Amino acid sequence: MDDSGDSGRPQPGAGGTAPGTGPDNGKPKRPAEPGGGLLMGRPFGVPVYVAPSWFVVAALITWVFGGQLDRVLPELGGARYLVALFFAIAFYASVLVHELAHTVAALRYKLPVRRIQLQFFGGVSEIEKETETPGREFVLAFVGPLLSLVLGGVFYGAMQLVEPGTVPGVLLAGLMISNLIVAAFNLLPGLPLDGGRMLRAVVWKITGKPMSGTIAAAWVGRGLAVTVLVGLPLLTHTGALGGTAQDIGGVETVMDALLAAILAGIIWTGAGNSLRMARLREHLPGLRARTLTRRAVPVESATPLSEALRRANEAGARALVVVDGQGNPKGVVREAAIVGVPEHRRPWVAVSGLAQDLTDGMKVPAELAGEALLDRLKATPATEYLVVEETGEIYGVLSTADVERAFVKAMARPGA
Numbered sequence: 001m002d003d004s005g006d007s008g009r010p011q012p013g014a015g016g017t018a019p020g021t022g023p024d025n026g027k028p029k030r031p032a033e034p035g036g037g038l039l040m041g042r043p044f045g046v047p048v049y050v051a052p053s054w055f056v057v058a059a060l061i062t063w064v065f066g067g068q069l070d071r072v073l074p075e076l077g078g079a080r081y082l083v084a085l086f087f088a089i090a091f092y093a094s095v096l097v098h099e100l101a102h103t104v105a106a107l108r109y110k111l112p113v114r115r116i117q118l119q120f121f122g123g124v125s126e127i128e129k130e131t132e133t134p135g136r137e138f139v140l141a142f143v144g145p146l147l148s149l150v151l152g153g154v155f156y157g158a159m160q161l162v163e164p165g166t167v168p169g170v171l172l173a174g175l176m177i178s179n180l181i182v183a184a185f186n187l188l189p190g191l192p193l194d195g196g197r198m199l200r201a202v203v204w205k206i207t208g209k210p211m212s213g214t215i216a217a218a219w220v221g222r223g224l225a226v227t228v229l230v231g232l233p234l235l236t237h238t239g240a241l242g243g244t245a246q247d248i249g250g251v252e253t254v255m256d257a258l259l260a261a262i263l264a265g266i267i268w269t270g271a272g273n274s275l276r277m278a279r280l281r282e283h284l285p286g287l288r289a290r291t292l293t294r295r296a297v298p299v300e301s302a303t304p305l306s307e308a309l310r311r312a313n314e315a316g317a318r319a320l321v322v323v324d325g326q327g328n329p330k331g332v333v334r335e336a337a338i339v340g341v342p343e344h345r346r347p348w349v350a351v352s353g354l355a356q357d358l359t360d361g362m363k364v365p366a367e368l369a370g371e372a373l374l375d376r377l378k379a380t381p382a383t384e385y386l387v388v389e390e391t392g393e394i395y396g397v398l399s400t401a402d403v404e405r406a407f408v409k410a411m412a413r414p415g416a
Contacts, residue, residue: 037117046103046113048096053120061088065174072170087171091178092118094151098182099123101147105140121266122182129371130281134204134213141197148183152176190221192270214278221271229264233257281371283407288369292406293387293396294318298327301352305341308333308351319397321386322355331355332362332384332397356382363388366395377403 037051066084069076076083099116102125106113114126131137155176162168186194196217204213296319299308308320320333337354356362361380364387368376377385377400387395 037119043100044103044107046107046116048116049118051117051119054092054118057120058085058088058092061091069170072165073167076167083167083171087174090171090175092123094148094175094179095123095182097151098144098148098186099125101143102127102140105143109136109140111140121263130210134201134210137204138198138201141194141201144194145183145186148179148186152179152183155179188224189217190224190267190271191217191274192221192267193224196221196271196274211278211282214274218271218275218278221274222268225264225268225271228267229260232260232263284370284374286370287373287403287406288367289364289373289387289398290366290369290395292402293366293398294402296321296394296397298323298329298394299333299351300325301330301350301355303351304347305338305349305351305354306346309338309346319384319399320351320355321394321397322351329358329386329394331357332386334383335399335401336383356384358386362386364398365390373403 037049037054040048040050042048062081062084064084065087066081069080069083073080095118096116099118103113103116106125106127109131111131112128114128116123116125127140131140155172159169159172159176162172187198189195189199191197191200191214199220200210200213200217202213203216204210207213295315295317297308297312297315297317298321299311301322301324312318312320319335320338321329322331322333323329331352333351333355341349341354359380361376362382362385364373364376364385366387366389383400385398385400387398389395
């Protein structure tokens with residue numbers, strides 16, 4: 001199964017703890033590199049991980065395909081499981097090619113790709129931004145199934161060069177069929193599948209509204225989930241997909257039902273996540289640095305905290321910016337640090353000891369908004385940022401906590 005959509009991005013300070021308020025005294029932390037299993041390499045600069053669940057599926061494929069080989073090539077004996085393991089690895093190599101097609105297309109459109117992960121039901125390319133046009137969305141979704149179809153054709157051509165009924169012939173036939181199944185499954189028109197993204201692009205093009213496309217494709221995806229849950233066991237039980245439940249006392253019926261439930265759950269959950277991410281993006285434009293900024297007063301580094309707070313209260317300000325003798329900003333006084341100083345000690349504590357030194361990443365243009373604003377905050381984690389005008393003049397201080405509250409409030413509106 002493939003889901004090349006946006007994996008979403010954590011909101012600043014998500015998880016209940018604002019970044020930079022730990023024992024590091026507020027120094028910015030570099031974002032941790034995304035994990036997700038065993039790192040296999042970095043094609044095109046994108047990390048590829050194999051999730052632990054892949055090993056479970058590889059073992060299952062080895063067992064099932066090994067049993068099929070015993071009927072087709074009984075002379076292999078125990079070696080059939082080595083051949084089956086090779087098939088499992090080759091199949092997931094095909095899945096990786098499918099995901100790399102999405103990745104290359106995304107990079108071509110200058111969309112950052114966080115990682116590729118091979119997992120339980122195939123793979124996922126975690127693309128961090130949405131495409132700007134429905135045409136690009138359609139292409140980005142279609143290239144994955146297209147490459148799977150091409151691989152199916154390549155394996156079919158290779159089959160013509162080997163003797164049928166041999167190990168190479170059986171392996172090539174299995175890889176051809178599996179790639180055609182991957183392509184067909186991903187072309188189903190419902191999110192989170194590639195076909196769902198293609199449907200989203202078509203509805204987006206017709207209506208001019210990406211949200212309308214997402215809603216349509218997500219509900220079709222939920223319909224697909226119900227269809228898989230009910231239809232897959234029926235098809236296998238009646239023999240339409242080669243089911244032989246009667247041969248082993250109904251065990252395969254249970255396995256088919258379990259497989260259908262897992263697939264249906266993945267599709268249903270993916271469709272719901274796509275809806276939530278789309279609604280999130282609908283509200284992102286309302287997050288504007290200028291409107292969320294706290295008014296700040298400039299104070300020199302040696303100013304006692306009590307005096308700095310008195311000036312802020314008189315000015316109706318809620319933040320402090322440390323400046324040098326020429327008025328150039330040097331740091332932002334952290335709110336958490338102020339709260340940690342008892343009132344009786346504030347006349348003896350200089351603001352310089354409570355300030356976080358400014359870096360270029362902590363200077364935010366006042367007109368920054370939406371996804372660009374969140375990207376800036378994510379790139380340089382901190383609790384407060386200096387907001388500046390185009391001229392470089394200090395506009396105020398932006399608190400991560402204020403951004404979080406504004407985001408939660410926007411998402412809580414009716415229809416969000």
